[in-house]
Amino acid sequence: MATHAETLDHEHYHPPGLQHQFEDMKQQEESVSIGMWLFLAQEIMFFGGLFTVYLVFRSRFPMAFAAGSNHLDAFWGGLNTLVLIVSSLTMALTVYYAQKGNRNMQVILIVLTMFFGAVFLGVKAIEYTDKYNSGLVPVTGLNKRAVGGEAHASTNFVLPFETRASATAAEGGHGDAPYVNPKGDFVWTDTSLISNALKEQAADPEGSYLTTAERYGYFSNGNIDANKFRDKVRIFFWIYFVMTGLHALHMVVGLGLMAWLGWKAWLGTYGPDYYMPVEMSGLYWHFVDIVWIFLFPLLYLLGRHFIHA
């Protein structure tokens, strides 16, 4: 932490890790934890911007969001939630043992935490690949290309694992569903949710099954416009990717943090007198967990009841 040159030229006693500008350990711990909490506060506002975007579009186009959400795999999402919760537990215990000064348990638990973090990212990778294969990535050219009919030359991105050739003249789509997507566009054809809503609307004219925005947002000249609906669904997937992507980014940072922490713990840096870094990293890790606790229902579950009921 602070260099010795700084710590020595002080008259009063310096425990390890006390920085020069502080009088004593208490003051330092107070400052560091307030600082960390303020950092988390700004993180909340940072994600808050995205949640506002989500809120606005969700409240205006619930059907499109439900449709999109039903194409996310709630099983993987739920699994990830559990994985993160476990990692949170191990993290909390790490802090506990750090305060107790139990070096081995610290290291073990940190390794466990990292393991679960890695699992989380692995699952995310699986999900993203699935979206890629079924043309649900909201960015043109970032989806699996599959030619049906005549081949178009793709003018768009070439993914790292594709050659320009494979990008331009892609082979046929994957086995089961006829997946035709020569340019790797975002493909979405299913408008069943709206037609259902229209049926129900016809059933009871009083009830409002579509929001005002939807009544204009999905239709052109009176009948369902699949393209307009697709745009709204694409916005859902855009929000999904940005939010989960940003969250995953935080996970990666967290893993780095953990690696460093594990190393220091291995060196036996932390004990009852000095465990602030562990506690602070813990706060960060739990924060990332909390974000996911909200992302899971908001992204994965919000349309379930339409299909199950």
Added chain:
Amino acid sequence: MANKQHEHAHDEEHEHIGIPGYLGVFAVLVVGTILTYWVATVDLDWIFPGANTLVALLIAFTKMTCVMLFFMHVYWSPKLIWLAALASFFWLAIMFSYTMGDYLTRSSGVFSP
């Protein structure tokens, strides 16, 4: 003497809720997750449209509270930490409510032809 006082200052801080406590919180979180998953598959729109979302959010908030209070030790933290935690949510609420305030009142008769 500086470190003396912080030594014994720590003694009461260390024992937060102990391992059983942490496991208990963990159990609550797991139950919450399963519950929210199950509840999402039930159509609650007969109560009022969007009831599902409300329930899901309530569960999420409960889980968050558990994590913050016990895993993040807010429960034992000075007022200032509580303040910092609450302030951010307060500001978030401002952003949500005022932005939605615009969208929800926008399609009012006043502007319409």
Added chain:
Amino acid sequence: MFPDQASTFAWHVDALYFYLILVSVVFSIPIVAAIVFFGLRYREKEKYATPEEMHGSIMLETTWSIIPFIVSMTIFLGGAIVYYNQFRMPDDGMDVYVVGKQWMWKIQHATGQREINELHVPVGRRVKLTMTTEDVLHDFFVPAFRTKMDVVPGRYTYLWFEATKPGKYHLFCAEYCGLNHSGMGGYIYVMEQRDFDNWLSGNVSGQTPVEQGKDLFENKLGCASCHAGGPQQRGAKLEGIYGHEVKLVGGQTVLADDAYIRESILNPSAQIVEGFQPIMPTFKGQVTEEQLVSLVAYIKSLSGITATTTGGGTGSTAANSAASGNTIDSANTMAPRKAERGRTGQEGSNPNTPGTGTEPTNSNR
């Protein structure tokens, strides 16, 4: 020093304005006076003096919190009332549709007349504008009417006014909309009902075809905003184009004669000059036949050919070929820039009149 008052609610706004000026003065005088007076009266007499200290007084603090609050509330209420009057749409308004587009105002009357960068309205009739835009945000701003409204893509916004005084007033675009923002504007012509009626029944001015065409080209139709020279032009350069081969997208060439020019005005996307995006809106229905004639006459005159001589005059071939070569250059240099614009080009190609596609967020109940 002061803009004309030409709408029914202009004086509301001005009244509010003067009220606020009054408030400002009334507040400033005591403060400034205090600063000046204290500054002179209590100038430092001896160095490092320590005047006897005084603490704040709750009495004072509350008074000078309450009074400003009350005053500001009057301002708020006044503003709210004026605003409400401006934005409560009249039921009996004469409908006019406005479409903003980089960088011109396309206006259509309920009776079918179309104008560009101009709006003719009668005195003493409520005019209700239904506005949208094809590309970016614009803002329909008429200082003389003290009114203004953003024009938002993808939805309608509304604006109404009742002109009180015949005349010619500025129309500005007040929301920054890109390159030619400051050029996006024109005039509102407020006319007596009688003049307005005979304007509706197509007026004819006493200009020569070329003059009239020039007028149409530069002002009325705003062709110049794209076709005038300069590095930023978005449309083909027309100087010297007449009577020469034009290279089209897809390789084939066509002779730029009267028919071609006429066709390009009425149905622009049919034959696109190489290196340009098909962004020019069709003018079908906006230009009458005689206007077309005069436009063609003007474009001929750009190639140094008087309206009388028809066909490719061989007199000034050298100059023309030089000019047309110049056209091709600018075309090539333009090409990559335009390519970047991505969706923009395609959007421009199908100008949507109000009613199709866009999403009226407000107009439902």
Added chain:
Amino acid sequence: MQNVDALDAAYNDRPTKNYLNNGYTLKSWLLTKDHKRIAIMYLVSVSVFFLMGGLYAATIRLELLTPASDLLESGTYNKVFTQHGILMIFFFLIPSIPAVLGNFLLPIMIGAKDLALPRINLLSLYLYWVGGALTLWALTQGGVDTGWTFYTPYSTSFSNTFVMAVGLGIFINGFSSILTGLNFIVTVHTMRAPGMTWFRLPLFVWAQYATSLIMVLGTPVVAITILLVAIERVARVGIFDPSIGGDPILFQHLFWFYSHPAVYIMVLPGMGVVSELISNFSRKKIFGYEFIAFSSIAIAVFGFLVWGHHMFVSGQSIYAGLVFSFLTMVVAIPSAIKMFNWSATLYKGSISFDTPMLYGLGFMGLFLIGGLTGLFLGSMGLVVHLTDTYFVVAHFHYVMVGGQVIAYLGGIHYWWPKITGKMYSEFWGKVSAMLIFVGFNLTFFPQFILGYLGMPRRYASYPAEMQVLNIFSTAGASVLGIGLLMPVIYLAHSLFYGKNAGPNPWMLPGLEWRTASPPPTENFETTPVVTWEAYEFGEESGLDLEGARRRESVTTV
């Protein structure tokens, strides 16, 4: 008391060991954790950006001399005003007082050795540099023409300029200011010297604290928003672009949620500086300390509730407009309170018109106009006519330049002896202060009238009948420019030829005046113990006024 005696003894030239001569290597600067050195580096960088922004401003005024867009072709003009805005707002106004004066003085004023998190402080400087470098690079590559507001869909789908690079620069720079704010809050909470209670804090510290709140809670939102714009440019997925289902008004909400409070980031620290100046140069306890302190906090909080007044004609709901307008009126009150308290402080003071005080009084005058015209723009009926015109331009220049920049200069002059240990030329100081005041009013007052005439902002060419006022404005701008250049010269001159200031040239009670100037690396020989109230000029302050007068007579004779 002991530090006071020590101080009187130490009344010689510059102290032998101070933060400046503690290491001369480049490394000792670039890797320093000393808040004072970081502040100096901020000072230099901020000045560079201010200079560039100023050049852009000059170009704008020259272009507007004539109605036609003849000097600059309109595309260039758009880039010029955009870059003027971006450089001035994100890279000068927002960091100016907090990162320079705040960084240097906040720890000293509360009697701390350093900021609570020195490494974070250095990190924020580096982020500022990276963000700035990225932006400057983008400018050299061809710049950006979206206006500093980045309104969509123009910025996302239509502009062909370097929106992404600049956006990224602002994004990074945003985190610099977040970290600074975070650091200040922590410092004020945990690093106060013994006896330095909350209500003994100088009002500058209170203002910094309020500012930091906004920085921490507001900046992340604009960061993510700009990031979304950048992503949207690559991905072509339009949450802000209606043509593919998005909503441009949403961008405006997110953007103004930060960018209105940002206005208070820019003016609150200025108010803090002026509170210092007014109180100290009338040698009198400030009138209504608590009210000024809490009004800062009130402004910081209410500032978050009024962003909608930028959107009255943007198509937002009329009811939302009503609420926002109402709150705008409310947020005007705290500023009024400050104004009244400052004037009341002068009453029965012993006012000396040194250069900093001139700036302080100038601030009061200009901010008075700026604040009152703010009411014009908060009142819905009027704003319909005024918004997006030069009235708005004039208004926020009165607040930003007349407020923040004037206060910043005042602060620089006020603490220059402390920062450098040297005294600048009073005469030239006064002259430039007056030039700036006059030039500023000449420049921007005509723009109010222009605005009411209906001249829209961001116009490269304008109707001919508006030329006269524009000429006035440009003429004033040249005076202002000269006024702003003078300090650069005489302050630089003072570095080499100025006479030593001594620890406390004006015999003021603030903690920063109770240590040597320039201060030693850890600010104080021994941690000070505060036994006096804020702005205590009497006996309790323990200032040796007699000694000071003695020294005065010696030096003057």
